[in-house]
Amino acid sequence: MDDQVGIDGNYVWRFLARFAELGNAEAIVADPRRLSFADLRTGTLTLAATLREHGFRPGSAVAILAGNTPEAVMLHLALHLLGCRSVWIASAPREHQRSFLALSQIDRYVYDPVTRAETGEELAGAAGPVPVFCLGPGGLGPDLVGHRPAVDPPRPGEITDEPQSLFQTSGTTGQPKLVQHRQRLFQVLPDLAEQWLAEGRPVLRHLGVAGHWHVATQMTTLMVLSMGGTVVMLDSLDPADFLAQLERERANSTVFSPPILYALLDEPRLASTDLSSLAVVTCGGGPVAPARLAQAVDRLGPVLRIVYAMSESPGITELPVTALDPEHPERVRSVGLPYGDVQLQIRDQQGGQLPAGQAGEVWVRSVLVMDGYWGKPELTRQALVDGWLHTGDVGYRDTDGYLYLVGRSSEVIVTGVGATNVYPRPIEDRLVEHPQVRAAAVIGVPDQEYGEALHAFVVRAPGSTVTGPELRDHVATGLNDVWAPREVEFVTELPLLPSGKVDRAALRAGRRASHDAAGAAAPTGA
Secondary structure, X not given: OOOOOOOOOOOHHHXXXXXXXXXXXXXXXXXXXXXXXXXXXXXXXXXXXXXXXXXXXOOOEEEEEOOOOHHHHHHHHHHHHOOOEEEEOOOXXXXXXXXXXXXXXXXXXXXXXOOOHHHHHHHHHHOOOOOEEEOOOOOOOOEOOOOOOOOOOOOOOOOOOOOEEEEEOOOOOOOOOEEEEEOHHHHOHHHHHHHHHHOOOOOOEEEEOOOOOOHHHHHHHHHHXXXXXXXXXXXXXXXXXXXXXXXXXXXXXXXXXXHHHXXXXXXXXXXXXOOOOOOEEEEOOOOOOHHHHHHHHHHHOOOEEEXXXXXXXXXXXXXXXXXXXXXXXXXXXXXXXXXXXXXXXEEOOOOOEOOOOOOXXXXXXXXXXXXXXXXXXXXXHHHEEXXXXXXXXXXXXXXXXXXXXXXXXXXXXXXXOOOEEEOHHHHHHHHHHOOOEEEEEEEEEEEOOOEEEEEEEEEEOOOOOOOHHHHHHHHHHHOOHHHOOOEEEEOOXXXXXXXXXXXXXXXXXXXXXXXXXXXXOOOOOO
């Protein structure tokens, strides 16, 4: 079969041609299975033929609930080969998943009965009167994986419908949305892989833990495969198991969010794990506290790479942290310089550009920017202006162009007699600088005197005796009294969204519930 395709054709053929070149080299490891590139190519084409036989057609909208498995990768490519719209359902709260299904206008539903049996069956009912299919045996519908099709897969040029994908946002704004990306997001990945290697970076043997429903996971997986690397798949994160897999598979790359990085840094087995294979540890999805970043450099070595990205623009800036630069100590708080073709500006509320050192909203323009929010044209018009994306993040750039984030515009806390605008990140960073603090999150809560008061949730280190007043003084000393939390609440862990970000909505809801139950707010640990 001829895998060549013109520049305006379907991007999947370029990947299949690359897989054919790589042949029997190892592509995916999903213990105990080891798949070659030839296996991945054959599996994708067979699955595409199976989908055709079951009535999947160009333009079909297909909801997918699946774990981090080889079948999820094959389904992704097979659906796009057919010109379908993939709707990736994240491990979000059930009500969000059901609302996404209703919004996305699907006509097919596929789930993995091996890794997502209970949720998959429940959402099959919520999907409405649409055909249900399974990635494996034992589910409610036909098994797409175990089937041997009687029809052929499509040929290059046969299908002209453009593939699309819809991804759930993490819901940090309180209004989760479906982000629409057309195939240009995937077309650029082989070029980014070539750029990666041209810069002298290693071919990756990547240990992945995030679900394939996440846009960053899909980008990383396809980039690694395009460069001839190997993806080692885990469907959940247990820190001890992760370290065992890292050592056994000699992985040189991984990606995770700051809370997962912190969990690994606190894992007792880290000290005895052979980390010599590691070359790149990418951390994104939220800010990394400088104190924890310094720990990571000390314990993992000069391998850290901080990235700033979002579902709407999955690749904005990057900061390789090979060592802490004594000439620029402030850059430990930076998220780096623009990535790839990204253009970045800091703008005020009227849309005017701001000079270096002045905080405003981050605007970006790139080939990676989304096409819009599916089914929400007004939100799309607000977010995309003349090709520029309003990120909703607040930050500033230094004179060398490095970007520093201070929070989201929706997270600004207006407090104090002078109605000062305060952002959570500097406070959280200062809290985590305390040697007896492992993690922290700050929210604003209603206050009769100041409008809003700062409320900090703090995870203490084992054996810690630090008190709320001590932490308040610690923040006031490093920042000032206005930025010091009024209340400090000690918790065993911070709730996380499926993306790995701190779930501030859950913190607010839990705080309101405890406040209502007590009849009045009372500082904890004070």
